[in-house]
Amino acid sequence: MEGTPLEGHSLGLLPWFMAATQILGLTAVIMTGVWLGHYEGGFAWDGSSLELNVHPLCMVIGMIFLYGDAILVYRVFKNESKTTVKILHAAIHLTALVAAIVGLLAVFGYHAAQNIPNMYSLHSWCGLITVILFCTQWVMGLMFFLFPGSTYALRACYRPLHEYFGLGLFILAIGTALMGITEKLLFSIRDTYSKFVPQGILANALGLVLVSFGITVGYIVTRSEWRRVTNPEEEALSMHFKTLTEGDSPDSPQGQ
Amino acid sequence: MEGTPLEGHSLGLLPWFMAATQILGLTAVIMTGVWLGHYEGGFAWDGSSLELNVHPLCMVIGMIFLYGDAILVYRVFKNESKTTVKILHAAIHLTALVAAIVGLLAVFGYHAAQNIPNMYSLHSWCGLITVILFCTQWVMGLMFFLFPGSTYALRACYRPLHEYFGLGLFILAIGTALMGITEKLLFSIRDTYSKFVPQGILANALGLVLVSFGITVGYIVTRSEWRRVTNPEEEALSMHFKTLTEGDSPDSPQGQ
Numbered sequence: 001m002e003g004t005p006l007e008g009h010s011l012g013l014l015p016w017f018m019a020a021t022q023i024l025g026l027t028a029v030i031m032t033g034v035w036l037g038h039y040e041g042g043f044a045w046d047g048s049s050l051e052l053n054v055h056p057l058c059m060v061i062g063m064i065f066l067y068g069d070a071i072l073v074y075r076v077f078k079n080e081s082k083t084t085v086k087i088l089h090a091a092i093h094l095t096a097l098v099a100a101i102v103g104l105l106a107v108f109g110y111h112a113a114q115n116i117p118n119m120y121s122l123h124s125w126c127g128l129i130t131v132i133l134f135c136t137q138w139v140m141g142l143m144f145f146l147f148p149g150s151t152y153a154l155r156a157c158y159r160p161l162h163e164y165f166g167l168g169l170f171i172l173a174i175g176t177a178l179m180g181i182t183e184k185l186l187f188s189i190r191d192t193y194s195k196f197v198p199q200g201i202l203a204n205a206l207g208l209v210l211v212s213f214g215i216t217v218g219y220i221v222t223r224s225e226w227r228r229v230t231n232p233e234e235e236a237l238s239m240h241f242k243t244l245t246e247g248d249s250p251d252s253p254q255g256q
Numbered sequence: 257m258e259g260t261p262l263e264g265h266s267l268g269l270l271p272w273f274m275a276a277t278q279i280l281g282l283t284a285v286i287m288t289g290v291w292l293g294h295y296e297g298g299f300a301w302d303g304s305s306l307e308l309n310v311h312p313l314c315m316v317i318g319m320i321f322l323y324g325d326a327i328l329v330y331r332v333f334k335n336e337s338k339t340t341v342k343i344l345h346a347a348i349h350l351t352a353l354v355a356a357i358v359g360l361l362a363v364f365g366y367h368a369a370q371n372i373p374n375m376y377s378l379h380s381w382c383g384l385i386t387v388i389l390f391c392t393q394w395v396m397g398l399m400f401f402l403f404p405g406s407t408y409a410l411r412a413c414y415r416p417l418h419e420y421f422g423l424g425l426f427i428l429a430i431g432t433a434l435m436g437i438t439e440k441l442l443f444s445i446r447d448t449y450s451k452f453v454p455q456g457i458l459a460n461a462l463g464l465v466l467v468s469f470g471i472t473v474g475y476i477v478t479r480s481e482w483r484r485v486t487n488p489e490e491e492a493l494s495m496h497f498k499t500l501t502e503g504d505s506p507d508s509p510q511g512q
Contacts, residue, residue, distance in 0.1 A: 120450045122437055122463040129464075164478065168471055175431040175467070179438045181378055186442045194376045207378040208385075211431070215424055222420065222478075 024213040025065040047113025054106035062099025123179040280469040303369025310362035318355025379435040
């Protein structure tokens with residue numbers, strides 16, 4: 001892992017970028033909590049607008065903060081076995097999915113209690129598409145990368161799509177959150193938003209923190225020199241699988 | 257350019273993906289025109305809401321459709337000289353910037369005429385940040401890649417950042433447009449949006465087309481086998497520059 005001085009310097013920055021993602025992600029969660037807790041009356045599960053407040057909090061925790069962290073595990077745990085990191089990746093995503101489902105139940109429950117139609121806004125269209133594709137991506141990832149039935153060739157073929165759509169859906173989740181913030185503010189403080197009231201500034205700032213989180217996570221995972229380097233043992237295993245499994249199935253889930 | 261059967265197959269899909277981007281991009285421009293022309297009264301430059309309608313049309317044409325096409329020129333003109341493609345890239349971006357400035361003048365002019373405060377919404381914050389960083393990126397690109405004063409080493413160092421933030425700002429422009437659509441609908445058809453009126457459905461569908469355009473452009477430019485292959489002459493020239501210009505300046509702008 002010595003590399004050139006430039007590579008050494010670049011690798012040295014990774015912990016700082018990682019720290020930045022965690023500060024930005026946690027700040028986003030706290031700001032969402034303060035916005036809804038302090039300015040919007042807090043949280044409840046009673047069909048009132050306090051139940052609606054549960055929705056953004058769960059979505060920011062699940063579909064943004066945990067989703068981002070699940071993507072980053074491959075850059076953090078470079079020396080753990082690939083299978084361990086895959087399981088961690090899948091487990092964090094599953095936790096994110098549970099949070100997202102609670103968030104969806106909150107908004108559908110609120111709409112049912114208040115007799116408000118569902119799924120009419122662009123925010124809701126993008127949000128539901130994101131969650132459905134996120135589930136699909138999770139199941140596909142499980143089948144291709146953790147179940148033993150998949151071949152090396154199939155994994156190598158699907159992997160770039162999994163990575164592209166994984167990051168793409170994460171970005172779409174952030175875009176959906178920005179629309180959600182806009183909607184919430186125009187329903188709650190429509191008459192005072194243009195007067196730069198604290199609630200509006202806080203929620204706008206939250207939007208910028210979410211964008212910054214997305215930009216930082218995206219930069220870390222797309223920077224080629226920070227990609228996980230397959231260790232020689234894993235490489236040998238992969239090559240073994242490749243030889244064994246041209247169109248056939250490997251004996252173990254590891255090696256992709 | 258023969259490659260393996262898989263590579264050949266993959267390269268064969270590029271024209272279809274390119275066609276998809278153009279269909280999606282033009283559809284987005286037409287849908288924006290129909291939405292504002294048919295449902296929102298059309299366009300004018302008189303300080304009324306018809307001037308405000310100019311804003312989304314210019315932004316979709318400039319900051320999304322032309323911006324996307326400027327990114328794609330490196331995948332389309334694979335056999336033209338690098339310098340020609342760079343100039344085309346810069347020229348399309350400049351046209352996009354002119355459209356964006358007209359779009360900004362429209363919204364600031366409308367706000368001034370109607371005595372509405374500027375820059376209070378998250379849409380406006382993200383939009384202005386995007387346009388300012390877009391200008392910065394354009395000037396930096398010009399200095400690093402088209403002016404003869406830059407060294408090979410500097411270009412190689414800046415290029416990944418230019419590519420990452422170029423695509424990042426394009427995505428942010430789409431995210432800003434999604435917020436803009438949400439804002440416009442909640443101001444125009446707040447009481448009927450939830451009744452699935454045609455205007456709401458058209459504008460929501462426009463949002464999905466913009467997202468699809470972004471996903472397709474992003475996929476094309478990040479797919480490694482579709483990257484521009486430097487031809488042997490350019491490669492030799494680059495290496496010549498590299499030898500000549502370790503910390504020094506090349507004699508010609510070509511070769512990055």
